[in-house]
Each structure stands twice: as structure tokens, then as C-alpha cells.
Amino acid sequence: xxxxxxxxxxxxxxxxxxxxxxxxxxxxxxxxxxxxxxxxxxxxxxxxxxxxxxxxxxxxxxxxxxxxxxxxxxxxxxxxxxxxxxxxxxxxxxxxxxxxxxxxxxxxxxxxxxxxxxxxxxxxxxxxxxxxxxxxxxxxxxxxxxxxxxxxxxxxxxxxxxxxxxxxxxxxxxxxxxxxxxxxxxxxxxxxxxxxxxxxxxxxxxxxxxxxxxxxxxxxxxxxxxxxxxxxxxxxxxxxxxxxxxxxxxxxxxxxxxxxxxxxxxxxxxxxxxxxxxxxxxxxxxxxxxxxxxxxxxxxxxxxxxxxxxxxxxxxxxxxxxxxxxxxxxxxxxxxxxxxxxxxxxxxxxxxxxxxxxxxxxxxxxxxxxxxxxxxxxxxxxxxxxxxxxxxxxxxxxxxxxxxxxxxxxxxxxxxxxxxxxxxxxxxxxxxxxxxxxxxxxxxxxxxxxxxxxxxxxxxxxxxxxxxxxxxxxxxxxxxxxxxxxxxxxxxxxxxxxxxxxxxxxxxxxxxxxxxxxxxxxxxxxxxxxxxxxxxxxxxxxxxxxxxxxxxxxxxxxxxxxxxxxxxxxxxxxxxx
Numbered sequence: 229x230x231x232x233x234x235x236x237x238x239x240x241x242x243x244x245x246x247x248x249x250x251x252x253x254x255x256x257x258x259x260x261x262x263x264x265x266x267x268x269x270x271x272x273x274x275x276x277x278x279x280x281x282x283x284x285x286x287x288x289x290x291x292x293x294x295x296x297x298x299x300x301x302x303x304x305x306x307x308x309x310x311x312x313x314x315x316x317x318x319x320x321x322x323x324x325x326x327x328x329x330x331x332x333x334x335x336x337x338x339x340x341x342x343x344x345x346x347x348x349x350x351x352x353x354x355x356x357x358x359x360x361x362x363x364x365x366x367x368x369x370x371x372x373x374x375x376x377x378x379x380x381x382x383x384x385x386x387x388x389x390x391x392x393x394x395x396x397x398x399x400x401x402x403x404x405x406x407x408x409x410x411x412x413x414x415x416x417x418x419x420x421x422x423x424x425x426x427x428x429x430x431x432x433x434x435x436x437x438x439x440x441x442x443x444x445x446x447x448x449x450x451x452x453x454x455x456x457x458x459x460x461x462x463x464x465x466x467x468x469x470x471x472x473x474x475x476x477x478x479x480x481x482x483x484x485x486x487x488x489x490x491x492x493x494x495x496x497x498x499x500x501x502x503x504x505x506x507x508x509x510x511x512x513x514x515x516x517x518x519x520x521x522x523x524x525x526x527x528x529x530x531x532x533x534x535x536x537x538x539x540x541x542x543x544x545x546x547x548x549x550x551x552x553x554x555x556x557x558x559x560x561x562x563x564x565x566x567x568x569x570x571x572x573x574x575x576x577x578x579x580x581x582x583x584x585x586x587x588x589x590x591x592x593x594x595x596x597x598x599x600x601x602x603x604x605x606x607x608x609x610x611x612x613x614x615x616x617x618x619x620x621x622x623x624x625x626x627x628x629x630x631x632x633x634x635x636x637x638x639x640x641x642x643x644x645x646x647x648x649x650x651x652x653x654x655x656x657x658x659x660x661x662x663x664x665x666x667x668x669x670x671x672x673x674x675x676x677x678x679x680x681x682x683x684x685x686x687x688x689x690x691x692x693x694x695x696x697x698x699x700x701x702x703x704x705x706x707x708x709x710x711x712x713x714x715x716x717x718x719x720x721x722x723x724x725x726x727x728x729x730x731x732x733x734x735x736x737x738x739x740x741x742x743x744x745x746x747x748x749x750x751x752x753x754x755x756x757x758x759x760x761x762x763x764x765x766x767x768x769x770x771x772x773x774x775x776x777x778x779x780x781x782x783x784x785x786x787x788x789x790x791x792x793x794x795x796x797x798x799x800x801x802x803x804x805x
Contacts, residue, residue: 258380258477258644263398265371266443273361276350282309288342289365290433291440294321294335295448298358302351304335309345320351322426322511325569326495327449334449336426336511337440339433342367364448368439379644380477385676385683387534387595389527391458392467393481397435403446403453404471410452412472414489415549417536419503420529420560421496422580423456424572429510430518434461437509445494455494456507457483458528464520466528469493469505476645478637478674478685486685488535499566501550504532512573526583529560530590535597535682540587560584595682597624600634602661602673602686608694608792611728614664615691617671620657623681628657635674640667641789666729667790668692692792697736698725699783699796712801716776721769721801727785730763736783740769743778752779776805 267287288311294304303323308316321335328334352358378395394401406412431437438459445451456469468481472491475481483504484490495505506528508521517525533540538559546557546566555566562580563571576583602619609615617636621629636648648671653659663669670690677683702722704712714721723738736757741749752772757765765783779801787793 256378256381259378260375261378261396261398262373263376263400264369264373266400266439267367267371268443268447269365271363271365273348273363275360276304276352276358280347280349282345282347283363284309284345285343285365287367288344288370289340289367290342290369290436291337291339291366292343292346293337293364293366293440293444293448294348294361295364296333296350296359296361297331298333298352299331299356301353302333302356302358304348304361305351306346306348308340308343309347311342311344313344315347322513323570324426325567325571326423326426326455326507326563327445328569329497334444336428337437337444339428339431339437339440342370362448364444366440366443368436368443369433379475382478382480383676385480387531387677387682388480389466389524389531391481392435392465394468394471397438397467399439399442399471401471403442405446405452406471413492413501413550414472414485415492415502417484417488417490417502417504417532417538418544419499419546419557420532420538421499421503421505421563421566422525422529422560422572422576422583423495423505423507423563424512424576425459425507425509426511426513426571426573427509429515430462431509434463434465434467434509437461438467451494453494456505457490457493457495458504458506459509460506460521460524460528461509462518462521464518464524466524469507476637476639476672478645478672496563496566498551498553499546499548499555501548503546508572508576512576513570514573514575516575517579522579522583522586526586526590529583529587533559533587534591534594540591541584558584560587595677595680598622598629598675598677598681598684599624599626600673600675600684600686602671602689604671604689604691606691608692609665610694611666611696611791612664614662615669615693616660616662617673617689617691618658618660619673619686621653621659621675621684622657628655629653629675629681630655630657632675632678634659634661635676636661637672637674638663638665639670640665645672665691665693668792693790694794695731695785695791696728697783697785697794697796698727699738699781699799700724701781701799701801704801710800712799714801714803716804718803719771719773719775721771721779721803722766723769723781723783723799724764724766725783725796726762726764727759728763729791731759731785731788732761732763734759734763734785734788736765736785738765738767738769738781738783740779740781742772743780749780757783771803774805775803778802 304321454469459467635650637645638648673686701712738755783796
């Protein structure tokens with residue numbers, strides 16, 4: 229829980245610093261990058277023989293992985309063969325216990341330097357049984373490059389770590405599955421798990437390794453996606469793991485739903501729901517965690533713990549919201565705390581008490597959550613009118629937060645979110661935003677937070693924009709009441725008008741009714757017309773016989789994704805008997 233002393237602390241903001249209208253900015257605009265396609269091949273190596281066996285590759289490999297069935301303590305050792313035929317030292321393929329299922333075993337994804345092949349041999353304790361071995365080799369650096377769009381990214385709030393998004397590290401989104409048994413589920417965050425990938429240490433191409441891990445998890449292991457929520461490279465970069473949802477440009481890629489629940493991963497069997505899996509790229513059964521990765525781990529865990537009210541140095545009883553499984557765990561646990569595994573490696577596991585202290589220090593006294601509301605003053609406006617949205621910014625206790633900058637984003641049908649107007653909250657925490665939309669629009673307000681409060685996004689507020697539809701009767705005289713008058717014997721009354729904004733080629737419907745003796749109207753005709761290139765329409769309406777009497781005409785635009793249905797003002801015309 230956050231300390232109570234925070235509640236009186238205020239940040240003094242000089243209003244003169246802010247312009248009357250603040251223009252929101254993105255940390256990075258939308259752009260395109262070139263990503264190499266992943267080259268992958270599989271070799272069925274068969275059962276291990278007593279003598280080492282050689283394998284030649286069809287292309288230079290940047291990553292390899294082994295999988296096999298067998299008893300515990302079985303595995304594979306190998307030595308690489310470089311392009312010039314040089315053979316490296318023997319090494320044991322580290323086992324990825326995160327992936328282990330019964331007697332099915334997988335190595336970690338091992339980074340190699342564009343090797344031409346390898347020599348391998350089975351390893352097992354006396355009396356252990358080991359079945360056939362499968363080798364996958366990949367090249368995630370040299371494949372044909374394709375263009376991938378990187379959407380615009382939000383500015384990082386104070387205390388929010390920089391995260392390399394899936395688009396930035398080159399995730400091929402066709403590999404993941406999000407339907408059927410892979411439909412994403414989200415639960416309240418109650419647990420943080422630390423892992424290691426059991427791959428190569430001191431990786432110099434972490435984006436390439438992320439692509440290799442992604443392929444291995446989805447294709448070889450048959451998972452829906454990357455198992456972890458986040459992966460931290462040796463150089464401290466934090467990578468987005470499992471896909472949670474499509475993010476708007478004002479949102480952080482936090483592996484959560486918009487209401488703050490974490491997407492369920494595949495990192496600790498039986499404990500995935502409601503837990504965040506953070507994996508360290510490397511094998512920390514062999515080496516200590518690099519300082520840059522350790523700093524990023526503490527910062528990421530502090531961000532998670534503070535936003536979700538978890539005590540970094542405390543314990544609790546985890547309860548799986550799907551199965552009801554319960555287990556007492558540290559809020560920040562190693563994988564082995566919830567399963568029989570070496571993960572996250574002895575060096576990291578031994579460092580967890582210090583990492584929890586580092587996390588607490590990075591979190592400090594903690595920050596208050598904030599709440600931001602938004603609503604239109606009118607849900608429907610007419611074209612050319614302005615729409616005003618109002619809301620309030622408060623902390624989690626409901627205390628108004630004055631003098632805080634608010635920015636906004638606006639979205640129209642078929643388009644992406646774009647920066648909207650900005651403002652500053654008043655003494656009571658209120659604020660207003662005004663736009664003049666040409667189409668139906670959605671608006672969201674953003675508070676970026678500061679050193680004492682986390683930022684907040686408002687709900688999505690919407691306004692509909694009714695088009696202007698005009699209608700007039702041509703040729704008559706207009707009386708003081710605005711009614712058109714035509715002489716006796718008139719058989720045709722031209723009706724015309726237009727729609728703004730323009731909708732060339734769209735249909736409109738004109739309805740003509742005749743007044744009865746009791747003042748009611750009876751529908752005579754329903755005329756389906758098409759707007760011309762200038763968004764105008766015209767029809768020579770043939771009056772039914774006898775033609776004398778009082779008539780009323782109204783033209784309707786039926787509506788589309790950009791605008792709701794909208795009528796013209798009623799036009800009355802009188803034909804003398």
C-alpha cells in the first residue's frame with residue numbers, strides 16, 4: 229500500500245508555463261522499418277548414438293534449439309561448425325524448464341554466429357532413457373527484408389520504463405493465434421515472476437533473438453504466442469512479449485487491457501492467470517546478471533508493483549482466478565518458487581532478495597493513481613457546430629488535481645487516433661476540450677502523470693455529427709410563413725437540395741405527404757434519389773390528381789459510418805384548387 233503521507237503532497241505548477249491550447253506530442257511518430265524474414269528448418273536427428281554425429285545446415289544459422297523426449301537429467305551437448313569448418317568447444321544445451329511438459333524437453337534458444345552446422349551427442353545419467361532428438365535451426369538476421377509499420381508510440385510517463393514494442397523488434401504477427409483456445413484472457417495483477425530464457429549469454433542481437441524465441445514458442449512448442457509478458461536483454465532493453473491487444477498511440481504497451489488487467493501468458497504452469505512473467509535473456513545458471521539488465525528488471529518490477537499495489541518485499545497467497553489453485557509466494561518470485569525447475573538460474577535466484585530491495589528503492593514511497601473522466605455536453609451536434617467535452621481529474625481518493633496538463637486524441641471512422649487539443653485543469657480538477665468535427669468522432673483525454681501520481685486515460689467519449697440537408701421547392705412564391713404557393717393547375721413541383729459535408733453518389737430519400745381535412749398528413753410518395761458529384765439532388769415531383777391542397781416534403785440522409793441519419797427541415801407548399 230502507498231504511504232498516507234503522500235496524500236498531502238502537492239506539486240505547484242505555474243499556469244503561465246502552459247499555453248491556452250497544448251498540442252500533444254508522441255515520443256515516436258508512426259514509421260516503417262525493414263525486418264528480415266525468419267528462415268527456419270528442422271532436422272530429425274533420431275535417437276542419440278554413442279559416437280557424436282554431424283549435421284550440415286542449408287543456410288547459416290543464427291539460432292539453434294533442441295527438443296527431445298526422455299527422463300529427467302537427459303539432454304544434448306554440441307559443438308558448432310563455422311563456415312570455414314572450424315569446430316568450437318563442446319557445450320551443454322541449456323534446458324528451458326519454462327517449456328518442459330512431462331517427458332517432453334526443450335533447450336533454450338541458443339544464439340550462434342551464422343554457423344554452417346554442428347556436432348551433437350545425447351547426454352543422460354546412467355539408466356535414463358532418451359528418445360529421438362529434433363533440431364531446429366533459424367536465421368533471423370539475413371532473410372529477405374520486408375517492410376513493417378511501427379505505429380506511433382506514446383510518451384513515457386514518469387516512472388514508466390521504455391519498452392521495445394513487438395513491431396519494433398519485428399514480430400511476424402501471422403505466427404501468433406488469438407482465437408479458439410488462444411483467445412486472450414485478462415486478470416487482475418497479483419503476482420510477478422522472474423525467469424531466464426536459458427539461452428545464450430551476452431547476446432549482441434536481442435531483437436533477432438526475440439524473433440527466434442517467438443518462432444520457437446509458437447511453431448516448435450505450439451504455444452499461442454511468446455510465453456512471457458516481457459523479456460529483458462543483457463543490455464537492459466525491455467521487450468514486449470505476449471500480444472495483449474491493439475494499442476492506440478497514446479497507450480503504453482503494458483501487456484494489459486485498458487482497465488489494467490494483465491494478459492495471461494505461458495510462463496509458469498498453473499500460475500499464469502493474474503501473473504506477469506518477466507524473463508531475462510540468457511542462462512543465469514552459468515553467469516551473473518549484467519548490471520544493465522538488473523537495473524531494468526528492478527525498474528520494470530517497481531512499475532508493476534506500484535501500479536498494482538504489490539509489496540516488493542512482501543508475501544501473499546496467490547489464487548489462480550481460473551482454477552482456484554492457492555500458494556503462498558513472494559510477490560516477486562522466481563519460477564522455481566512455483567514449480568520444479570532451475571529457472572531463473574542460481575545466480576538470479578540468489579540475487580532475488582537484493583532485487584526485491586532494489587525494486588522497493590526504485591518504487592520509493594510510491595505514487596498515487598489518478599482518475600480522469602470525460603463526457604460530451606451534447607451527444608449529437610450539427611455539421612459546422614463545435615462539440616465540447618468536459619471532465620474531472622482526481623487522485624485515487626477523489627481529491628481534485630488542479631493545474632495539471634491534459635492532452636487529447638481524436639478518432640474518426642476509418643482513421644487512426646490523431647492529436648487533439650490540450651488544456652489545464654482548474655482549481656476543482658475540471659477541464660474542457662472543444663473540437664469542430666466534420667465526422668462522428670471519438671475523443672479520449674490523457675493525463676501523463678508526474679512524480680507523485682501515475683498518469684491516467686479517460687473513458688472514450690463520442691459525439692455524432694448530423695449532416696446539413698437542405699430542401700426547397702422551386703418556382704413558387706414564398707409567403708410570410710415560409711410556405712411555397714403555386715397557382716391552380718400546377719402539376720409538377722421541382723424539389724431540390726444538397727447535403728453537407730459532401731456525399732457524392734450517396735442515396736437520399738424524399739417523402740412527400742398531403743394534409744388531410746383534420747390537419748394530419750398522409751404519405752403520398754417515397755422518392756429514392758442519388759446525390760450528384762456536387763452532393764446535390766433534384767426531382768420534378770408530379771402531383772397526384774386532383775393536385776390542389778397542402779403538402780409537406782422532408783428529405784432524409786440515411787446515415788453511414790461517418791454520420792448519423794439526418795432530415796432536412798420540412799418544406800410546405802400549397803397548390804391552389
